[in-house]
Amino acid sequence: MGEPITYTLSFGVTKLNLTLMDDRFVSRGSMQNLDIPLSSLRYFCVSPVYNQVNTYDSELIVSWDEAGKTKSKKIYVRQTDQSFQDFIGALQQKRPDASLLHMNPKEAQKQMGVTSTNKLAWIIGLAIVGVILLIVVIAGVWSAMGS
Secondary structure (H helix, E strand, O other), rough: OOOOEEEEEEEEEEEEEEEEEEEEEEEEEEOOOOEEHHEEEEEEEEEEEOOOOOOOOEEEEEEEEOOOEEEEEEEOOOOHHHHHHHHHHHHHHHHHHHHHHOOOHHHHHHHOOOHHHHHHHHHHHHHHHHHHHHHHHHHHHHHHOOO
16 A cells, blocks of 8 residues: 555645545545545546635546546645645546546536536626526516506
């Protein structure tokens, strides 16, 4: 059994710890807790993100099978850290068939069946605008009925 490979990222009061063991991928941190067998890992990729505070610069996106369903998680990382490069290299070595690192991040996310963070932000923004417009229309109809 080999020594676990770890990656740690601190941002603010939050700390992320990734651990790669012979047979498991473990993530511990605020809302980032995972413990999955490497044999269940379907895909993984790294996608750049914009962060004004510069605590992270990318997302490690993993998908895995659990109880017959595919699950996925986005984990903020600093791709430029050498320790992350070592971690992702070891993960790629253990599961080369699951690696989508050779693909464009958008295409990799599409193959994984996950929505990019930018696209999700647009969807949420449009949904909020839609709800506001719906409230304005309902208020206008309500006001017209009361007159």
